[in-house]
Amino acid sequence: xxxxxxxxxxxxxxxxxxxxxxxxxxxxxxxxxxxxxxxxxxxxxxxxxxxxxxxxxxxxxxxxxxxxxxxxxxxxxxxxxxxxxxxxxxxxxxxxxxxxxxxxxxxxxxxxxxxxxxxxxxxxxxxxxxxxxxxxxxxxxxxxxxxxxxxxxxxxxxxxxxxxxxxxxxxxxxxxxxxxxxxxxxxxxxxxxxxxxxxxxxxxxxxxxxxxxxxxxxxxxxxxxxxxxxxxxxxxxxxxxxxxxxxxxxxxxxxxxxxxxxxxxxxxxxxxxxxxxxxxxxxxxxxxxxxxxxxxxxxxxxxxxxxxxxxxxxxxxxxxxxxxxxxxxxxxxxxxxxxxxxxxxxxxxxxxxxxxxxxxxxxxxxxxxxxxxxxxxxxxxxxxxxxxxxxxxxxxxxxxxxxxxxxxxxxxxxxxxxxxxxxxxxxxxxxxxxxxxxxxxxxxxxxxxxxxxxxxxxxxxxxxxxxxxxxxxxxxxxxxxx
Amino acid sequence: xxxxxxxxxxxxxxxxxxxxxxxxxxxxxxxxxxxxxxxxxxxxxxxxxxxxxxxxxxxxxxxxxxxxxxxxxxxxxxxxxxxxxxxxxxxxxxxxxxxxxxxxxxxxxxxxxxxxxxxxxxxxxxxxxxxxxxxxxxxxxxxxxxxxxxxxxxxxxxxxxxxxxxxxxxxxxxxxxxxxxxxxxxxxxxxxxxxxxxxxxxxxxxxxxxxxxxxxxxxxxxxxxxxxxxxxxxxxxxxxxxxxxxxxxxxxxxxxxxxxxxxxxxxxxxxxxxxxxxxxxxxxxxxxxxxxxxxxxxxxxxxxxxxxxxxxxxxxxxxxxxxxxxxxxxxxxxxxxxxxxxxxxxxxxxxxxxxxxxxxxxxxxxxxxxxxxxxxxxxxxxxxxxxxxxxxxxxxxxxxxxxxxxxxxxxxxxxxxxxxxxxxxxxxxxxxxxxxxxxxxxxxxxxxxxxxxxxxxxxxxxxxxxxxxxxxxxxxxxxxxx
Numbered sequence: 013x014x015x016x017x018x019x020x021x022x023x024x025x026x027x028x029x030x031x032x033x034x035x036x037x038x039x040x041x042x043x044x045x046x047x048x049x050x051x052x053x054x055x056x057x058x059x060x061x062x063x064x065x066x067x068x069x070x071x072x073x074x075x076x077x078x079x080x081x082x083x084x085x086x087x088x089x090x091x092x093x094x095x096x097x098x099x100x101x102x103x104x105x106x107x108x109x110x111x112x113x114x115x116x117x118x119x120x121x122x123x124x125x126x127x128x129x130x131x132x133x134x135x136x137x138x139x140x141x142x143x144x145x146x147x148x149x150x151x152x153x154x155x156x157x158x159x160x161x162x163x164x165x166x167x168x169x170x171x172x173x174x175x176x177x178x179x180x181x182x183x184x185x186x187x188x189x190x191x192x193x194x195x196x197x198x199x200x201x202x203x204x205x206x207x208x209x210x211x212x213x214x215x216x217x218x219x220x221x222x223x224x225x226x227x228x229x230x231x232x233x234x235x236x237x238x239x240x241x242x243x244x245x246x247x248x249x250x251x252x253x254x255x256x257x258x259x260x261x262x263x264x265x266x267x268x269x270x271x272x273x274x275x276x277x278x279x280x281x282x283x284x285x286x287x288x289x290x291x292x293x294x295x296x297x298x299x300x301x302x303x304x305x306x307x308x309x310x311x312x313x314x315x316x317x318x319x320x321x322x323x324x325x326x327x328x329x330x331x332x333x334x335x336x337x338x339x340x341x342x343x344x345x346x347x348x349x350x351x352x353x354x355x356x357x358x359x360x361x362x363x364x365x366x367x368x369x370x371x372x373x374x375x376x377x378x379x380x381x382x383x384x385x386x387x388x389x390x391x392x393x394x395x396x397x398x399x400x401x402x403x404x405x406x407x408x409x410x411x412x413x414x415x416x417x418x419x420x421x422x423x424x425x426x427x428x429x430x431x432x433x434x435x436x437x438x439x440x441x442x443x444x445x446x447x448x449x450x451x452x453x454x455x456x457x458x459x460x461x462x463x464x465x466x467x468x469x470x471x472x473x474x475x476x477x478x479x480x481x482x483x484x485x486x487x488x489x490x491x492x493x494x
Numbered sequence: 495x496x497x498x499x500x501x502x503x504x505x506x507x508x509x510x511x512x513x514x515x516x517x518x519x520x521x522x523x524x525x526x527x528x529x530x531x532x533x534x535x536x537x538x539x540x541x542x543x544x545x546x547x548x549x550x551x552x553x554x555x556x557x558x559x560x561x562x563x564x565x566x567x568x569x570x571x572x573x574x575x576x577x578x579x580x581x582x583x584x585x586x587x588x589x590x591x592x593x594x595x596x597x598x599x600x601x602x603x604x605x606x607x608x609x610x611x612x613x614x615x616x617x618x619x620x621x622x623x624x625x626x627x628x629x630x631x632x633x634x635x636x637x638x639x640x641x642x643x644x645x646x647x648x649x650x651x652x653x654x655x656x657x658x659x660x661x662x663x664x665x666x667x668x669x670x671x672x673x674x675x676x677x678x679x680x681x682x683x684x685x686x687x688x689x690x691x692x693x694x695x696x697x698x699x700x701x702x703x704x705x706x707x708x709x710x711x712x713x714x715x716x717x718x719x720x721x722x723x724x725x726x727x728x729x730x731x732x733x734x735x736x737x738x739x740x741x742x743x744x745x746x747x748x749x750x751x752x753x754x755x756x757x758x759x760x761x762x763x764x765x766x767x768x769x770x771x772x773x774x775x776x777x778x779x780x781x782x783x784x785x786x787x788x789x790x791x792x793x794x795x796x797x798x799x800x801x802x803x804x805x806x807x808x809x810x811x812x813x814x815x816x817x818x819x820x821x822x823x824x825x826x827x828x829x830x831x832x833x834x835x836x837x838x839x840x841x842x843x844x845x846x847x848x849x850x851x852x853x854x855x856x857x858x859x860x861x862x863x864x865x866x867x868x869x870x871x872x873x874x875x876x877x878x879x880x881x882x883x884x885x886x887x888x889x890x891x892x893x894x895x896x897x898x899x900x901x902x903x904x905x906x907x908x909x910x911x912x913x914x915x916x917x918x919x920x921x922x923x924x925x926x927x928x929x930x931x932x933x934x935x936x937x938x939x940x941x942x943x944x945x946x947x948x949x950x951x952x953x954x955x956x957x958x959x960x961x962x963x964x965x966x967x968x969x970x971x972x973x974x975x976x
Binding site (some may be wrong): 087119163164170175177187189192193194197198199200201203204205206208210211213214215219261268304305335343366367368369396399400401437438439440441442444445446454456458459460461462465466468469470471472473484485 | 552601602645648652657659669671673674675679680681682683684685686687688689690693695696697725754798832847848849850851878881882883919920921922923924925927928936938941942943944946947948950951952953954955966967
């Protein structure tokens with residue numbers, strides 16, 4: 013612990029009591045690395061306030077003592093965004109004790125939640141009020157709303173209601189100088205200068221610490237249907253999606269995966285089975301919902317719309333889950349993709365997007381280009397076709413030493429993939445953010461105008477580089493120790 | 495013209511030719527004041543480039559010579575946002591020659607338009623492609639897309655598709671140092687750092703000059719119906735809106751006006767007549783549309799849904815336009831409100847929002863409070879009830895000298911109204927922006943956290959305060975002359 017940190021902890025204890033400082037190494041340890049085990053940090057203490065006012069006090073004192081803070085929610089970042097620096101220069105600011113749902117207002121279709129509320133808990137609270145919070149993802153049992161907003165998270169239900177950005181109606185945050193920005197009053201129109209809420213969403217805790225959110229709710233689901241479709245190509249999948257979209261607004265998920273991803277799940281995840289009897293090169297999971305109990309049941313909608321696709325050979329085979337348990341089983345396959353891929357060995361993983369219409373070509377062309385360029389590796393993608401966003405993974409050659417792969421080869425592979433994405437007008441981070449993992453690649457590929465603007469915004473709002481330093485954008489200036 | 499301006503004009507002529515510099519006073523004069531005649535500026539020249547590259551050259555040279563620029567589109571600002579400073583320190587940068595519609599892509603539901611494209615021209619181009627650009631407002635014949643995005647404009651069709659912010663899928667802009675930010679590739683997911691596009695939308699040209707936009711299109715209208723409803727109160731109007739929204743997604747406009755606003759139109763606008771025979775204290779214009787020719791016709795939807803409202807006395811009387819000509823006549827009344835109010839004499843006008851559910855109370859209570867506090871004045875509001883946004887006008891006492899009103903009394907009235915809005919958790923600028931008109935009031939009411947953040951962003955991105963200085967946020971530092 014450096015002297016500035018000691019002084020800060022002393023001041024924090026004096027202002028907020030001992031309970032807010034966690035310095036037992038055993039209690040700190042689980043929060044020092046990301047869940048994938050890629051990034052390992054060090055810190056002298058976790059600060060765990062339980063109110064917005066206490067967060068403001070901590071941030072103000074940290075600014076005074078020039079001690080960097082790493083905001084942390086559920087610690088489910090895919091890019092090392094919540095892992096403290098390895099040199100121990102920063103303290104962790106945990107938002108997990110800010111876990112109250114302040115209000116659920118079904119008439120206004122809004123909820124006010126604190127940053128540490130876990131996604132699954134908001135799902136439950138909305139449901140109890142006859143509403144729904146539509147964003148969901150595999151980590152819903154541990155990801156927090158503050159982290160989801162700070163990373164503009166996506167997930168498997170973006171098709172209809174968008175990413176977190178579309179669902180955030182207002183932000184409460186502590187700015188780097190310790191002042192509280194209160195944007196929670198959800199106004200449908202508000203043109204009082206630059207949109208701070210939109211700036212904080214996706215800023216990965218580098219411009220302010222989100223302490224609470226006003227989020228939009230949508231009508232509760234009256235009925236859902238989940239279908240599994242086997243088909244020949246990503247092109248067929250996109251054509252099928254376009255047909256469905258033209259005929260109905262009921263489709264909320266459209267997740268594409270290749271045969272090999274399904275095979276990996278069946279091999280490595282217990283109690284899973286193939287939804288279809290035959291073998292197909294590509295598969296799609298489709299979820300359709302209705303919010304109106306009197307409307308045509310979604311199973312019937314899917315049956316009606318899939319029949320002509322089967323007749324026209326756009327789809328090779330399809331099955332609609334006959335029960336909620338079977339629907340859950342289909343979803344379990346989708347939600348287990350990341351876990352089962354890990355069982356296949358080391359891989360370079362890329363969360364990328366291109367314009368939707370270009371995605372089928374991109375998936376095939378990029379995989380072929382990777383396989384040819386890096387003999388022994390194997391590339392494939394799966395994910396959110398309708399969002400133009402897939403997770404594009406390149407597996408290491410069989411038997412390769414993981415240290416050699418991650419240290420030497422994977423960065424070359426990643427640069428190659430990112431160059432392909434950039435050439436296709438795409439993004440090297442569709443939904444996971446930049447964190448520390450993609451910092452250098454962003455700098456390499458974003459272009460000087462964007463990088464200059466990111467740096468100008470960061471240094472304008474956080475001139476001492478104290479909030480989540482070394483994530484999203486690197487400033488020339490290191491955090492200063494007074 | 496100061497020496498820095500001379501040097502800049504010389505450099506611009508050398509780089510881009512003489513045609514880009516307009517210095518004939520007669521050609522400049524129409525662009526020196528706002529259309530309401532409230533703000534009067536001076537400038538030595540208008541720079542009128544016709545390409546993004548030329549805009550970049552001008553902004554780069556202006557930065558080099560430290561000459562402030564005032565970006566200008568159709569010059570229809572309601573808050574003096576496009577009027578140059580009175581001291582002649584800035585040049586006007588006109589975007590009107592960047593007026594190409596680069597692309598209309600009906601399959602992707604996107605168009606790429608340059609900043610100087612006039613709104614009505616985009617409406618026509620979308621229609622020709624079987625699509626629709628849903629935002630519209632009274633100034634559609636002169637307002638440009640760049641200005642609409644820079645001010646996050648709203649208008650009369652926000653209910654369903656939102657303000658410009660919701661319709662902008664990507665931004666191309668020249669940043670204050672002359673670099674080009676190209677965000678036109680419309681990705682559905684992109685988490686590469688701070689959202690520059692959202693930052694530029696609504697920034698009123700103070701952070702960058704928008705040169706082109708990717709905008710969303712929606713399906714073309716197959717049929718529309720326009721109804722006029724007489725009712726007892728804003729509360730009845732909001733209850734009626736909630737009933738309609740629960741039953742249909744067809745309602746795209748819901749505009750509220752008091753009897754006196756209708757009377758002013760009938761008195762001052764030629765060839766207008768009252769839609770209903772009787773007298774009612776409040777009126778609503780409702781537009782319902784369908785995009786599916788096979789769906790229930792919107793006139794029938796409105797008839798079916800208004801009947802129970804009439805039976806329950808929620809509405810006192812209603813008529814559905816029997817022809818497109820009658821529908822246009824109803825809309826003409828709504829679109830003439832501002833013009834007819836001007837005929838009633840000087841007024842203090844406020845473009846304000848509060849949470850939708852609070853608006854009916856606010857309209858009545860705030861009007862009563864104003865009338866009581868400022869004897870002889872008269873307050874009333876009209877506008878976009880469903881957005882929680884009304885235009886709240888306080889008329890000067892009859893016969894008062896306009897100079898006395900605008901100079902002495904109106905600012906006091908405005909501060910009083912803005913205090914009421916702030917107490918109700920609302921915004922002093924719902925859709926018109928800050929410009930120069932609301933600069934001091936924003937500073938008075940925004941709170942120190944927001945003001946510090948606005949200043950930090952502005953000075954981070956435009957450290958020499960060269961883009962639209964004196965609008966939206968005042969920096970302590972005046973534009974520097976080298």
